[in-house]
Amino acid sequence: MMILILLTISLSLAIGFLITFLYTTSKGQFDDLDTPPVRILFDDENHKKN
Amino acid sequence: MSKPCLHCKTDIPDGIQSDFCCSGCKTVYELLRSQHLDDGYYALQDATCPVGTKPSKNWTFLDSDSAKSELIQPIGDHFQMTFYIEGIHCAACIWVLEQLQKFNSDVLYSQLDLGAHTLKVGLKTHTFSAIAALVESLGYTPFPLAPGTDVTALNKKTYRRAVLRLGVSGFVFGNIMLLYVAIYAGLSGSLLMQFHWISLLLILPAITFSAWPFYKSAFGALRNKLLNIDFPVSLAILLGFILSVIHLIKGINELYFDSIAGFIFLLSAARFLADKWTQKAHFQAKITDTFLPQYIQKKADHLFEYKPISQLLPDDIIQIDAQEKVPTDCQVIEGQSQINQAFLTGESKAVDVKSGDKLLGGSINESEPLIAKVLTPPKESYLATLLNTPPKTIPYKKDKLSAVFVLGLLLSISGLFLIEGFSETTLSKSLAMIIVACPCAIALAVPLGITFAKTQCHKRGILIQNEESFFRIPKIETIFWDKTGTLTKGELTVDHITWEKEHPKLLEDIATLESHSQHPIAFAIQRYTHPKSAQKSNVQNIVHLPGLGIEGSVNNRHLKCIKSQNTDTDFTMMDVFLNNERVAQFYFSDTLKPESLTVTQQLKAHQQIVSGDNPGPVEIIAKTLQLDWKANVLPHEKQLIVENTANAMMIGDGLNDSTALQTASVGIAIQGSLESSLKAADIILSQGNLMDIPFLFQLCNRLKNIIRLTIGISLAYNLVGLILALFGFISPLAAAILMPVSSLTVLIIAAIGIGKFKT
Numbered sequence: 001m002m003i004l005i006l007l008t009i010s011l012s013l014a015i016g017f018l019i020t021f022l023y024t025t026s027k028g029q030f031d032d033l034d035t036p037p038v039r040i041l042f043d044d045e046n047h048k049k050n
Numbered sequence: 051m052s053k054p055c056l057h058c059k060t061d062i063p064d065g066i067q068s069d070f071c072c073s074g075c076k077t078v079y080e081l082l083r084s085q086h087l088d089d090g091y092y093a094l095q096d097a098t099c100p101v102g103t104k105p106s107k108n109w110t111f112l113d114s115d116s117a118k119s120e121l122i123q124p125i126g127d128h129f130q131m132t133f134y135i136e137g138i139h140c141a142a143c144i145w146v147l148e149q150l151q152k153f154n155s156d157v158l159y160s161q162l163d164l165g166a167h168t169l170k171v172g173l174k175t176h177t178f179s180a181i182a183a184l185v186e187s188l189g190y191t192p193f194p195l196a197p198g199t200d201v202t203a204l205n206k207k208t209y210r211r212a213v214l215r216l217g218v219s220g221f222v223f224g225n226i227m228l229l230y231v232a233i234y235a236g237l238s239g240s241l242l243m244q245f246h247w248i249s250l251l252l253i254l255p256a257i258t259f260s261a262w263p264f265y266k267s268a269f270g271a272l273r274n275k276l277l278n279i280d281f282p283v284s285l286a287i288l289l290g291f292i293l294s295v296i297h298l299i300k301g302i303n304e305l306y307f308d309s310i311a312g313f314i315f316l317l318s319a320a321r322f323l324a325d326k327w328t329q330k331a332h333f334q335a336k337i338t339d340t341f342l343p344q345y346i347q348k349k350a351d352h353l354f355e356y357k358p359i360s361q362l363l364p365d366d367i368i369q370i371d372a373q374e375k376v377p378t379d380c381q382v383i384e385g386q387s388q389i390n391q392a393f394l395t396g397e398s399k400a401v402d403v404k405s406g407d408k409l410l411g412g413s414i415n416e417s418e419p420l421i422a423k424v425l426t427p428p429k430e431s432y433l434a435t436l437l438n439t440p441p442k443t444i445p446y447k448k449d450k451l452s453a454v455f456v457l458g459l460l461l462s463i464s465g466l467f468l469i470e471g472f473s474e475t476t477l478s479k480s481l482a483m484i485i486v487a488c489p490c491a492i493a494l495a496v497p498l499g500i501t502f503a504k505t506q507c508h509k510r511g512i513l514i515q516n517e518e519s520f521f522r523i524p525k526i527e528t529i530f531w532d533k534t535g536t537l538t539k540g541e542l543t544v545d546h547i548t549w550e551k552e553h554p555k556l557l558e559d560i561a562t563l564e565s566h567s568q569h570p571i572a573f574a575i576q577r578y579t580h581p582k583s584a585q586k587s588n589v590q591n592i593v594h595l596p597g598l599g600i601e602g603s604v605n606n607r608h609l610k611c612i613k614s615q616n617t618d619t620d621f622t623m624m625d626v627f628l629n630n631e632r633v634a635q636f637y638f639s640d641t642l643k644p645e646s647l648t649v650t651q652q653l654k655a656h657q658q659i660v661s662g663d664n665p666g667p668v669e670i671i672a673k674t675l676q677l678d679w680k681a682n683v684l685p686h687e688k689q690l691i692v693e694n695t696a697n698a699m700m701i702g703d704g705l706n707d708s709t710a711l712q713t714a715s716v717g718i719a720i721q722g723s724l725e726s727s728l729k730a731a732d733i734i735l736s737q738g739n740l741m742d743i744p745f746l747f748q749l750c751n752r753l754k755n756i757i758r759l760t761i762g763i764s765l766a767y768n769l770v771g772l773i774l775a776l777f778g779f780i781s782p783l784a785a786a787i788l789m790p791v792s793s794l795t796v797l798i799i800a801a802i803g804i805g806k807f808k809t
Contacts, residue, residue, distance in 0.1 A: 003241065007248070011225070018221045022214065030213045031206060034164040038141045039148070042090070 078189045085152040091142050109179035109186075112194060121194050122176050128158050129176045133169045133185065133192040135162070146188060153184055168195065194356075212325065216318045219260035223308075223315035226252050230308040246298050249307040253291070256314050261287050264317075277456040286484040287314065293477055306481065309781070320794055346370065346377045359428050366424040370415045378411040378428040384421035390414045455768070459484065466776065475778070482775040482784075496757055498797065502804035503753050507733075512742050516732035519716045523750035525697045526655050526716060530688075532702030533661035533671055536720050537650075537740075538640040544578040545621055545637040553633060559604040560611060560626055560634075566592050566600065571613065571624055574638055599624065622667060640667060642674065649740040650675045653747065655699070660688050660710075689713050701743065718743065749807060756803040760796045767792045 024030070056069045057079045069076075082088040112121070112131075123130045135147070144162050147169055151157040158172040169192070171181050178194070185192040229245045229252075237245065264287065268280035287310055294305040347354040349367035359377040362368065367383070370376055376389070386404045390413060403409065409422060411431035426432075463480045470476045500517055507514050514520075531537050547557075561579040564572040566589060592602040599612035607628060614623035614635065621637040650657055658678040661668045665681035672679035683691070688710040692698050700707065700714035711717030712730040719731035720738055735742045771788065774780045780788075 004244075010228070011248075014221065014225050018218070021217050021221070025210055025213050025217065028206075028210075031209070032163045035144060035162055038144055038164065041141065042145060 078187070081153070081187060082146065085149070087146055087149060087152065091146050109182040112179040112182055113177055118176060122178065125172070128172050128174055129178075130170060130172050131178050131181070132195045133171065133182070134195050135167055135169050135185065135190050135192055143190070147185070147190070150181065150184065154180060157181070212322055215260045215263070216315075216322050219256045219311070219315040219318045222252055222256035222260070223311040226308050226311045233303075242303060243298075243301065246303075246305055246307070249305070250295065250298060253307050253311055256311055257287065257291055260318055261314050263321075277453045279456070282456055282459060282484045283317065286310075286481060289477075289484070290481050293481070304478070306478075309481075316791075320797070323794075323797065346374070362424050362428055364424055364426060368422055368424060370409075370420045370422060372415055372419060374415055376409045376411050376413050376415060376422075378424060378431040379426045380409050380411075380422040380424045382407050382409060382420050382422050385418055387418040387420050388416040390416050459772070462772070462776065478781075479775060479778050482778075482780050483772055498800045499753050499757050499760075499804055502800060502807075503749055506749060506804065506807060507746075510742055510745065511736040511739075512746065513734040513736055514732075515734065519732045520750050520753055522697075522715050523699070523746055524754050526699045526747075527697045528695050529653060529655045529657045529699045529701065530692055530695075530710070530714070531650075531657060531659045531677070532700075532707050533659050533663055533668055534640060535703040536701055537646045537659065537671060537675070538642050543639060543641065544574050545639045547637070548635045549633065550635070551628075551631075551633045553628065555605075556626075556628070556633065559607060559609060562589060563592075563600060563602050563604050563609050564611060566602070571611075571622070571636075571638060572600070575636070622664070640671075642671060643740060645740050647675060649743055650677060652744040660691060662688075685709055718746075749804075752807055753804055756800060759803075760799050763799070764792055764796060 053069075057076070079088065082091050121131055135143075144164065147162050148160050150160040150171065156174045156177070158174060159170075160172070161170045162168070163170075169185070171178070173181065182192050182194065226249050229249055233242065233245055261284070264280045264283045268278060268284040271278040271281065290306045290310045290313075294307055294310070297304050346357065346359050346362070347369040348357040348362065349369070350357075354369045362378055368377065368380065372387070382403055382405050384405060386402070389401050389403050389409060403420070408425070409420075411426075411428060463483060466480055466483075467476055500520060503520055504514055504517070549556075557579060561575055564575045566572075590603045592600065594600055595612060599610070601608070601610035601612075603609070608630075610627040610630070611624055612627075614625045621639050624636040624638070625632055626634040626636065656678075658680065659668060659672050659675075660680045660683045662683055662685070663681060668679050668681040680691070685707075686709065688700075688707065689712075692700050692710045692713045696715075698714050699716045699718065700710045701718045701720065702711060703720040707719075708730040711719060711732075716733065717731040718733045718735060720735050720740075733746070767788075771780060
């Protein structure tokens with residue numbers, strides 16, 4: 001029985017993530033897969049070069 | 051010794067005492083420096099970053115009321131506008147364009163999408179003209195986009211759905227695997243069947259939603275009486291599912307939900323990646339969009355207003371400002387200006403245009419505003435038809451090959467059933483066979499290879515009008531060269547002049563007369579006498595003698611300049627008659643392009659010069675290049691020579707080459723070619739660099755080898771896999787994992803082999 005409870009928890013978690021994924025996709029989070037991987041490489045705004 | 055420009059890193063022309071190649075670069079450099087963005091920018095910059103241009107456009111229309119309603123979106127307390135940005139591609143571009151607020155404190159945010167080439171700007175006020183001017187002064191060309199009309203808006207829905215399909219199949223695969231780990235570990239009892247039932251529920255969205263494109267494509271092909279690779283894919287998915295459900299109901303612990311989920315996920319992932327790369331390559335290759343402006347001033351009710359060019363129709367009246375690109379083929383009805391057609395012909399010299407002249411879409415108006423009448427809708431302009439010729443169905447074996455494969459597969463499965471009879475092991479075996487045998491790699495290899503090759507060509511300014519050329523070039527045995535303008539610069543230069551009688555100021559008068567002619571000889575004389583005389587005065591009674599020369603009276607002296615019929619010399623000659631008495635002879639020669647010798651030596655095919663020129667000059671060139679030659683060849687003779695040679699390539703530029711270009715197995719037109727040659731050619735070298743020809747040969751050979759290699763790999767893989775599956779050595783799960791791996795191998799080989807190809 002314990003297993004079934006754990007299973008329910010894990011599945012609801014998974015479905016929760018699936019719903020988040022559906023929502024973010026519809027909001028356009030995955031529209032641009034080219035820019036963010038480059039953007040993350042930039043130095044921080046206030047970071048001063050030595 | 052030239053040094054690189056501080057901004058764009060190109061060499062500064064000799065004689066310019068500056069750290070920059072042009073004032074535009076200097077402006078950008080100083081602008082970046084003023085905000086201390088220069089260190090970051092130049093650290094990220096790659097060699098082809100935009101060269102600074104003079105901000106010249108008048109952006110005030112962005113502040114107008116019509117722009118406010120059409121282009122600007124009010125969002126809460128601020129305004130947002132999207133620009134399509136020409137010339138972005140690297141990290142430095144993102145770096146600088148996302149820090150616009152450093153230049154203008156009204157900017158709330160600026161966000162760049164590298165893939166779609168769009169920049170979203172949020173502003174406290176609605177004076178976007180300042181933003182456009184700022185972006186322009188940084189060296190980029192912004193085009194305002196109305197909300198919802200940007201290039202990617204149409205694809206967005208399809209794209210998001212593909213992301214969803216992939217995500218859902220990943221979700222299903224991951225969660226089913228989690229359950230199946232327990233099953234593989236030896237779960238038993240009532241929990242086992244409960245786990246299977248949960249798996250059944252989980253797999254439903256993958257079977258229905260994620261795998262939908264496979265069914266659709268297979269069904270579509272079947273309706274056209276074709277078998278494509280999606281047929282066995284769909285068969286495997288559905289067959290496996292039904293088999294598993296039957297087992298589940300019967301209570302047999304032999305289910306394939308995990309294999310099916312993995313199959314759908316990996317295949318969707320491979321397809322998604324392939325689609326993305328193809329689209330990316332296609333986007334880079336489809337340069338029409340970046341060649342043409344998005345907005346142009348169109349006349350409506352006596353006023354010119356900026357409208358999207360897609361709305362242009364024939365007979366619309368438009369205004370093309372200085373430095374704007376001509377949106378489509380049109381005819382000048384008012385104004386005079388210079389037009390640069392370098393994008394098409396490679397000729398950097400601007401052409402004078404006046405009322406009545408035709409303009410080709412994509413050329414740049416250099417100096418004065420022009421009012422013009424639209425002749426063709428932008429989608430039908432010459433450049434658009436040139437670049438957007440619908441990709442011809444590739445007459446390659448791939449479709450036949452996969453159809454044969456599918457057929458063979460079906461036959462061997464029926465054979466298996468005949469021999470072993472219908473049982474669950476047979477079903478399981480055939481399932482593994484179907485999964486492993488998918489010749490997806492074959493279907494991916496050819497189009498992907500072509501797309502990568504095309505992108506490579508476009509980067510070098512080689513326009514491919516006929517994709518079949520890629521497969522014909524490796525077969526070329528004979529290359530025919532046109533001489534003038536192809537092997538040579540096509541510019542006559544005055545070699546020397548012999549005067550038979552001295553007359554004061556005669557040279558100046560000849561130059562004055564020739565300034566009325568458009569013949570290459572006339573240009574040579576212009577260049578020769580250039581500093582001395584420029585006046586166009588006192589010329590009367592001009593008569594153009596087509597193909598021969600020009601005559602007229604200059605300062606009351608009757609002059610006649612005609613091409614000499616003397617063929618005893620190696621020079622092109624012109625006789626000058628003063629009052630019908632020969633007074634001088636001009637000797638002209640044409641010089642070889644600097645790369646001609648290297649190129650002709652690099653090419654292995656048999657080469658011959660066919661020229662309409664006199665034997666003398668042709669022989670000189672042929673001797674220098676050590677090639678066979680034929681002189682005095684008329685256009686139809688050229689065509690005949692090419693026609694009677696198997697696997698011939700014709701390289702030329704002139705009107706007299708166009709029929710030969712069309713007849714040849716592969717016709718290549720060069721910089722400065724006339725329109726008829728451009729249309730006739732399979733390939734256009736828009737940079738006029740002959741080095742592109744050996745490059746094409748190398749690229750096409752590489753393409754041929756890569757396609758052979760990938761087809762070989764996938765065939766070998768499929769055959770081995772098929773045999774192993776036939777004897778039951780491969781389980782459906784192993785097959786489901788191995789098969790997309792083979793597709794990925796093909797993808798990677800094509801991407802590295804052709805996409806990264808360098809000479």
